[in-house]
Amino acid sequence: MDHYALVKDCLKGKPSAQKQLYDQFAGLMLSVCYRYTKSMADAEDVLQEGFVKVFLNLHQYKFQGELGGWIRRIMVTTAINYLKRNARYQSELIFTEDHLHIVNNDHHPEVKLQAKELADLVRQLPPGYQTIFNLYAVEGYNHVEIGKMLGIRESTSRSQYARARALLIQWIEQLNNDIKKTAYAK
Amino acid sequence: MPNNFEKQVKEKMDELTFVPTAPVWEQIQKQIRAKKERRRFLLWLPIIILLTGSCILMLRNGKSHIDNRGTVAIENRTNNFSTPNYKEKRIRKNDLVNTGKDRTNTIFPVTDILQKHRVVRINNSNRYSRALHRKNAKEFRNSIANKPGAEPLTRLLQTDEPTPGLDNNEYISRPPVPYISERLLIHARLNLLIDSVKPRQVIPGLFISIDTPLAKAKQILNTKWQMGIIASAGFSGLSKGFHVFPASMQADVGSVSGSNNYNGYRNSPVTKNHAYAIGARAKRNLSSRVSFALGVDYSYYSTQIKVGQKLQDTLIGLNNSPSRSYMGYGPDLQNYSNQYHFLSLPVSLEWKTGVHIPLYLEASFSLQQMIHTNGLIFNSRTGNYYTDQSAHNKTQLMTGLGLYYELLRSSLFFGPQAQFGLRQMEKNGSSNHLVYAGLQAHFFFKK
Numbered sequence A: 001m002d003h004y005a006l007v008k009d010c011l012k013g014k015p016s017a018q019k020q021l022y023d024q025f026a027g028l029m030l031s032v033c034y035r036y037t038k039s040m041a042d043a044e045d046v047l048q049e050g051f052v053k054v055f056l057n058l059h060q061y062k063f064q065g066e067l068g069g070w071i072r073r074i075m076v077t078t079a080i081n082y083l084k085r086n087a088r089y090q091s092e093l094i095f096t097e098d099h100l101h102i103v104n105n106d107h108h109p110e111v112k113l114q115a116k117e118l119a120d121l122v123r124q125l126p127p128g129y130q131t132i133f134n135l136y137a138v139e140g141y142n143h144v145e146i147g148k149m150l151g152i153r154e155s156t157s158r159s160q161y162a163r164a165r166a167l168l169i170q171w172i173e174q175l176n177n178d179i180k181k182t183a184y185a186k
Numbered sequence B: 001m002p003n004n005f006e007k008q009v010k011e012k013m014d015e016l017t018f019v020p021t022a023p024v025w026e027q028i029q030k031q032i033r034a035k036k037e038r039r040r041f042l043l044w045l046p047i048i049i050l051l052t053g054s055c056i057l058m059l060r061n062g063k064s065h066i067d068n069r070g071t072v073a074i075e076n077r078t079n080n081f082s083t084p085n086y087k088e089k090r091i092r093k094n095d096l097v098n099t100g101k102d103r104t105n106t107i108f109p110v111t112d113i114l115q116k117h118r119v120v121r122i123n124n125s126n127r128y129s130r131a132l133h134r135k136n137a138k139e140f141r142n143s144i145a146n147k148p149g150a151e152p153l154t155r156l157l158q159t160d161e162p163t164p165g166l167d168n169n170e171y172i173s174r175p176p177v178p179y180i181s182e183r184l185l186i187h188a189r190l191n192l193l194i195d196s197v198k199p200r201q202v203i204p205g206l207f208i209s210i211d212t213p214l215a216k217a218k219q220i221l222n223t224k225w226q227m228g229i230i231a232s233a234g235f236s237g238l239s240k241g242f243h244v245f246p247a248s249m250q251a252d253v254g255s256v257s258g259s260n261n262y263n264g265y266r267n268s269p270v271t272k273n274h275a276y277a278i279g280a281r282a283k284r285n286l287s288s289r290v291s292f293a294l295g296v297d298y299s300y301y302s303t304q305i306k307v308g309q310k311l312q313d314t315l316i317g318l319n320n321s322p323s324r325s326y327m328g329y330g331p332d333l334q335n336y337s338n339q340y341h342f343l344s345l346p347v348s349l350e351w352k353t354g355v356h357i358p359l360y361l362e363a364s365f366s367l368q369q370m371i372h373t374n375g376l377i378f379n380s381r382t383g384n385y386y387t388d389q390s391a392h393n394k395t396q397l398m399t400g401l402g403l404y405y406e407l408l409r410s411s412l413f414f415g416p417q418a419q420f421g422l423r424q425m426e427k428n429g430s431s432n433h434l435v436y437a438g439l440q441a442h443f444f445f446k447k
Helices: A003-011 A015-036 A040-056 A067-085 A087-093 A115-123 A127-138 A143-150 A154-185 B004-015 B022-061 B110-114 B137-145 B182-190 B213-222 B247-254
Strands: B096-098 B107-109 B226-240 B271-285 B290-307 B310-316 B321-327 B334-352 B359-373 B376-379 B384-387 B395-408 B412-424 B432-444
Touching: A003 A015, A003 A067, A015 A040, A015 A067, A015 A115, A015 A127, A015 B022, A040 A067, A040 B022, A067 A087, A067 A127, A067 A143, A115 A127, A115 A154, A115 B004, A127 A143, A127 A154, A127 B004, A143 A154, B022 B334, B022 B359, B022 B395, B226 B412, B271 B334, B271 B432, B334 B395, B359 B412, B395 B432
Parallel strands: B226 B290
Antiparallel strands: B096 B107, B226 B271, B226 B432, B271 B290, B290 B334, B310 B321, B321 B384, B334 B359, B359 B395, B376 B384, B395 B412, B412 B432
16 A cells, blocks of 8 residues: 555544554664664654654654655654653753864775664764764754754764764774674684 | 765665664563554544433432432422322332421321322432322312321421431432422422422522423523634644654654655655635524534635646546546746635534633534545656546545634634644655644524
């Protein structure tokens, strides 16, 4: 069933269509939620909340873009709201106007890690860094948009991203070295 | 700008998928159901208020001020006993009736009294009276005239006490305050004291009434309709359903970021535009604080969008009616006003919020028929707008809430009003509902 028919059936309230839509996107969307949170339980909470919004507001989807993209945006904003609401993340979501030393953007290691390993590495970043890194590097939002979404200045978003990126590159390099050492040892 | 590192990260991240656990879907289903019910409830709230208000009012009108189990009625009558107002039935001959002559509640066979007197009684279930006896009026007067020592009514007004042997369910109500029981009433009538009591007279501390639901309904029907006119002005727009979610949640689905790509065309945002209505009203008071009104209105709503260049007129719709078309994009965007003309049949229930404050809360419901529109329909495949009368839901159901302040004594009412369309405006695709907010003035002519 194509997305048009699927959405129309969902709008008619057919449970089978709703389940089909959920099955089609739940796996991918859970990975989105996973990247923004610190535990799988939190990720599932966000997924649940996000899909409720999807089904209740599906009439607003105008078939003017990819359905997956529309659902993904809902998941991202739901995840951000979840982090803002949740006390565990709140303390670390305070963005400060710190300016980082200049990071050389041209220097970066090759990412040899598996998707899950990389996602876990990103999740080890402090929540503020993690969120901005995901929004910029993965979702493709620019710093102005990130600033609006998180209620911070564009410059803050830039500096936080730079720090997150530097930290991540450092960890990836370490892991790459470890992989090399293990390979030599063998 | 994201460079190679970001690209690598994005590619890796897009590969990632997980399988959610089963309870997640169950919880989603539960929440959807609960929230839909909540939405539905809020949509129908004005109607529920309207109906509940009517029911409460009717129930209240049916109650006695003294005794919930029933009221005793003194018939609105003259001396002509042969023409009672109420439907009459005979009471069983073996029933016992207390004449109430003294505090010992001497019981007499009902037949003794039946032979002499006519009484009217309204039983506990508010059914109409059972007259005790049919007797020639002349004969009755004679029998009364021959009876010595008519007692004053005041002597008969005493607190009733339990009467052994009486069928309590049938005849006796025992409120903690003095009242005229049917037995006393019989006695009162017996002694022609009833003549000293005016119909519907309320005695301090006591109550004599014919306020049964049916009688009250008759009274209401007998009250005059008050005719008037209304005029309202404000702004109308289109709403994506009834928002019961916090603003943050609305933004989640409403915002479309510029960084996202779309395959189709986007329609112009719909902005609010002016609206007005004029009409006639007929109002009838249901009680001192509640009134019911119905009428007929002409309503005009409009919204505004941005459209591009006008295209050549085409034939569209079932009747091949001519359609105006506009590009939905382009360099020279201009304002276009979608106009909707309706003929409305509103019904409303108005409740005075306080006894001394002339502030009225109104819940209304109106059936509207679209008589004309130039509203544009967006075609997301071509990116163009076109007019098509048949693409609109021409019959609309609007619910409304209003708050009015009485400016002139029972004549002019003025205040804010909001309306929400229960049906979507367009038949297919869009789920926009008509919304209106504005100020309304009612002017009612003196009766």
